[in-house]
Amino acid sequence: LLHPGPGSSPPGGRVRPLSPRPGISPRPSGRTPTSSPPGRLSPPLKVDGRRQLPQFFVPGEGGRGRGRRLEGESLETKRGDIEQAWKHLQTSPEGLEPAQFVQVVRDLCGFPAFFNRPLMRRVLDLYGAKPTAPDPELRVPLDCFMRYWKEEMEPYDGVDRVFRLIKQPGARTIGRQDFVVLVEELLLFHPGLQFLSDHTEFQEKYALTVATRILYTVNTSRTGRITARELRRSNLLEAFQLVDEDEDINRVTLYFSYEHFYVLYCRFWELDTDHDGAVSREDLMRYGGHRLSRAIVD
Secondary structure (H helix, E strand, O other), rough: OOOOOOOOOOOOOOOOOOOOOOOOOOOOOOOOOOOOOOOOOOEEEEOEEEEEEEOOOOOOOHHHHHOOOOOOOOOHHHHHHHHHHOOOOEEEEOOOOOOHHHHHHHHOOOOOOOHHHHHHHHHHHHHHOOOOOOOOOEEEEEHHHHHHHHHOOOOOOOHHHHHHOOOOOOOOOHHHHHHHHHHHHHHHHOHHHHHHHHHHHHHHHHHHHHHHHHHHHHHHOOOOOHHHHHHOOOOOOHHHHHHHOOOOOHOOOOOOOOOHHHHHHHHHHHOOOOOOOOOOHOOOOOOOOOOOOHHHHH
16 A cells, blocks of 8 residues: 655545644634524523513614603703702792793703793793793793603703704794794894894894705705704704804804805895895896896796
């Protein structure tokens, strides 16, 4: 019989396995005998002898936790802070006045200050014992705000809280007029807009322009109404916080800049030659020295 030479294979093509060298243990596989095979989920946890699968769907929540209620924001958790606010701020037996309630809006709710009166009206509209009073007489009782927190704050995250406050009760979307109310409140208190206090006409035009810019930018579906999903995907809440914190309105180029409004207003005034407050087809044809074709205008 011939012995195979060095490096040659035995008959049948099978290679005889080599024995490990003395003192060298085989390479570990990286898995313990009790671990699950690759590609297989770990077995469910057992509680009281029953299998418990981790919850992977929560009604009302979107992907990656969108819409999930905020931790530590339940009424029972916040009750002490709310009661302390009323105890230290309240001077009228009927509840907090607008100048007092603004601290609740900012510190407890986390809303911009110009949400103050709109939030007061919403609380009173939903839970007040009598019709909402005129602005100078607005008072929010503690029990009404407690109910509002339980039903309109506790179950929702920050975006949904703002969405539900801005839209009308019972509505599923936000319209342009819903933003006009907020901008009118901003005009009353923002230092960068105080020069408009004696110019009611410009206040109305500024509020309408800002509301229109918001609707045009956020309403990507072009339906004329903003959905909760569109609000969540936008930068509007960031703009709300910026305009609330910055005293120079022109530094907030997102929606609220007065300089931007003035440029738009001047261009509109130039096109509206009869100054009836509307740009007709003939007016628009003159835009840019008649650079727009009839097809584009139509």
